[in-house]
Each structure stands twice: as structure tokens, then as C-alpha cells.
Amino acid sequence: MFASLLRNKESQAKHLFVSFIPSLLAIVGFFLLCGLVLQIRGQDPLEFYTIILVSGFASFDDFGYVLFNATPLIFTGLAVAIGYKSGLFNIGCEGQLYIAAFAAAWIGIHLNLPPFLLIPFCIGGAMIAGAGWGAIPGLLKARYGAHEVINTIMMNFIAFALMNYLVTSVYQEPGQMIPQTQQIHEAARLPRLASFLPVLPQSNPLNVSFLLACGCAVCCYIFLTYTRWGYELRLVGNARDAAAYGGINPGTVTIWVMALSGAIAGLAGVAEVMGYRHRFLDNFSSGWGFTGIAVALLGRNNPFGILAAAILFGSLNKVALDIEILLEVPRGLFLAGQGMLIIWLVSIESISRSSKD
């Protein structure tokens, strides 16, 4: 019996590995493509590959930047994956994280409490705001059958407009032209890891929100694998009719999954406001909500896969900066490569699925 259990574990590990093959192929393709473009430009691809290896991992400081870049992507990747597992597509992470970031900033500015109260209040408020913004498309889908993709896109643009309004007319920092709020209270700020870890220089922006992101990944894994709600979520994603037959209301699941996804996406806004900038700046996100889709795809919607994929993208962001300075290659190259990576991944995935059937 023990042997069969072991075999089972082995086959599980093998299955897990096989499921990551498309991701590995796409990453290899991505690096080959970038190398090819550099070759065409008349630059040495080997130099480029050396920078990739060195850029993010040469020192603790560099790696700190990689993890800092990865933090919001872990949240948005998890948010997309949670939706995807139950057959929902949350393209609205971008809007949800803005709304949540603003909520965190508002609470951090207006409440004057000690840190052990203010920090949970800010994070909780941000998650509720993100959840609310995410739940609306969920509700519209469950109640009226309106496609969540369209509605999350619409909600993104509404969020951008709302944020722009709030930050230019109502809550703009007095006496400033920059569209940003004033700073949040000292008590609402998440400390930098450099203050605990002497290996990191004080200038390194890596902060506690990264630990929050890792914790969130673990929680998502436990939630999806071991809880009743996680089971319901996956069942609705895999076999909607069976779920309904088994007494699960798919509509209800749709609503709370979108809310949960929005809450997690909102944490990316928390990382920005409470961990880094300490205020709300208009347009702060550089497409994290959309990169989250690539992260979730690359990580096969597995929380730990997403952690790895987000760190990969975090290092790519750093590499992009370095090659811009060292090799004078515009960073658009990486953005284009990222787009190709997404298209390859979904194509490979679809081909491998149909060849299995």
C-alpha cells in the first residue's frame, strides 16, 4: 500500500512537471527571440544573456529589487488564477488595484491610530474596496448573464476616470501640481525589509508587502486545495452542471469568486501605497493587472508556480532597465516579447490539450 502511495506521489510530481512544459518552452522561446533581435541589431546576444543572469542575482540589493518588482505581480497573478479556476476571467485587476490603493491611502491619511490598528484597517479597507469593485461584474454575470470580461474592462476605465477625478479635484495634495494625494500617516506604512535584514542596503525598496504576497500565495494554495469553498470554486470551473446538480449555486460562487479575486488584486495597490510610495499617485501601475494574466498563465494557475513566474517577470523588469542603460536596447523589446510569450503559451496549451483528447 505504501508503494502504491509512493507511486501515486511520483506520478503526481511527473504530472505537475508535464503541466509546466508549455511554460518552459515559452520562456526558452522568449529568450531566443530577444537574442535574435539583438543579433539583428548587430549586438552580441551572449552579452545580453550574461546581463540576464547577472542583473537580478549579482547581489542581495539586486535580488531585493527583483522581489520588489515581483510583489504586485504575485497579487495580480493570484487574483487572475483564482478567477480562472472557477472559469471566470478577471481582466479588471488593474481597476480593482487602483480602487483598493485609493482606499488604503484614504484610510491611511484620515485615521490617526497606532500601527497595530491602522495597518489592518488600511489593508482590510483596501481589500473590501477591491472586492466590491470585483463583485459588481460577478453580480452582473450571475444575475443578468453579462460577460465578465467586457464588464471588467468597462470597470477598469471607470476606475481610471474616478481615480483621476478624485486625485485631481478632491484629494490632491495641497499646493502641488502632481496628481497625487498627501502622504499617509507614518503608522500606516509597511516597514522596509532593509530595517530587519542587514544584507540589504537602506535604499532597497523591498518591504513587508512581499512577505504578505508569499503568505497570500500559501493561503490561496490551502484555500483551493483543502477547503470546501476551494472545492466549490474548482467544481464550478470544471463542471458547472455537476456543481449545480450537487447543490452548489454557481451564481453565488461567481459573485464571491469575483469579490475574492478583486480583494487579492487590491493587495497589489496596498503594496504600492503602504509599502512603497506612501501616497496615491495617479497612474502608478505599469499594467500590473495585465501582466498578472501572463503571470497566471506562466504559473499554470498554481499559487507556487505564480510565485516563481512573478519573480521571473520581476527580474525581467530589472533586466529591461539594465539593457536599456548598458546596451541601449529600448525596453519595448521585453514588452513585445511578453506579448509573444502570452500568445505562444495559450497556443501551446491549446495544442497540447487537443492532442491529449
Next chain:
Amino acid sequence: MIPSTLRLATPLGFAALGGIYSERAGVINLALEGMMLIGAFGYVIGTQASGSVWIGLLVGIGFALALALLHAVATVTFHADQIVTGVGINILALGITEYLLPTTEQVGGLPHWKLPFIGAYSFIVYLLPVLMVASHILLFKTPWGLRLRAAGESTEALAALSLSRAKWQYIGVLLSGIFAGIGGCFLASEVHYFTKGMTAGRGYLALAAVIFGNWRPLSGIAACFLFGFATALELANRWNIPGQLLNSLPYILTMVVLAGWVGTSRPPASLGKMQS
């Protein structure tokens, strides 16, 4: 107000027309944004390189067509998820245009035609209503349109006539590339230059117009004029309404229509469905 409405609605109208062809054939097209962007980019690059706006127009359409082909190969041939592919294409277009960012040197605009009672606009503006009516007739009054729509409505009907669904989907997606490309060219031709991410969500707005107009050319383009008017109001800003509110009005309206509170909006039955 009318001139700026026309100028704002025209690029939307072309992209929406493209969206209608693609989605009527059953392929969700979020890539309109990227196709418009690369169209605008191609127009500027092509005009700078050749000195002729006509070559620029062709290059712009060609670039958008290339992205459309990529979308079609991935989604129709490989059955890749249409939404994810669309997002990927938009990121790809953003990356390519940022990587090859053209110089800020100004380029010429497409010729303006002066018509009595109307005024002088780019000929693209006059092309839109013509194409709108032509598309309506083509899609709803001809066997060609019936087949294209069958690819999006009922795969069984196509199979019964032993027609290839894939072929009609390719036609729909490639047409969307041509039209979105023209929309992008118009955008660049009116301002005479290209900037990073200059479409600024217009492709998504066009998609909203497609839904708002119930996947029909006449009402879809009417929706573009409505959206263009909302933006024109924002620019004029005479009533002290926050511009951002007017700005988000099209999105709110689309959500309301999609939920079925006002009127109905029914997508093609097999939109986005690939396995069959």
C-alpha cells in the same frame, strides 16, 4: 461640437466595424486596441520613410493586418483562448511600437475634402458612413454575409453546407485588422505624429460600441458617434461637469445595456466557442 464629434467618432467607428466583422464570425476581438495602435505607428513610419501618405496608409493597414493574422492563426487554427490572445496582441503592439518608436518629426495628414454644407474633413470621415451602410447590406442582405454570420451563430448550419468555419473566421478577423488599421492611420494622420500608447483605450471603447450597438453596423457606428459626442462634450467642458464623468459615461452605458436593463444586447450564439 460637430467637427470634434466627427473626428473623435471616426477612428472608433472603423475599429467598431472591424470588431463587428470579427465577432459576427464568432471570434472575440480584444486586439482592436493593438491593431489600431500599430496602424497609427505604421502610418507614421511609412509616411516618414516614403514621403507619401498613401504609402503610409498602406503600411499602417498592412501592420494591423499582420497582427490580425497572428490573432487568427492563434485563435482559429490553434484554438487558443481568444481573450488571452487579444490581451497578448495588445501588449505585443505596445512593445513593438515602443521598441521602434519613430522620431517625433511631423508627418503629413491624409487629404481633406471640402464638401458643401459639411465642411472640410479627411476623406476617411466620409468613408465611414459609406462603409457602414455597405457593411449592413453585406452582412444582412447577401449570402456572403449570411455565411460569415453563420460562423458566429451556428456551426451546424455551416457544416451542413460543407463550408469551412475556419475560412469565414479568418475572413472576419482579417477584415477587422484592415478596419482597425484604417482607424489607427486616421488617428495618427489627424495629429501628424505617433506617441507611445496613443490609442489610449480607443480599441476597447470601440468594442464597447460593438456591444452597445448589438453587433450591428448601423447601430454600432451610431454608438461610436454617441461616444464621440460624450468625449467632445468633455473637451468643450462648458457646464462644469467633471470631464471624467463624461469620459466614463460610454462604459457605464455599455454595462447597463449588457445587463439588459435598457434594450437588449445579444451576442452571436457561438461567439468565443471553439470546440465543436
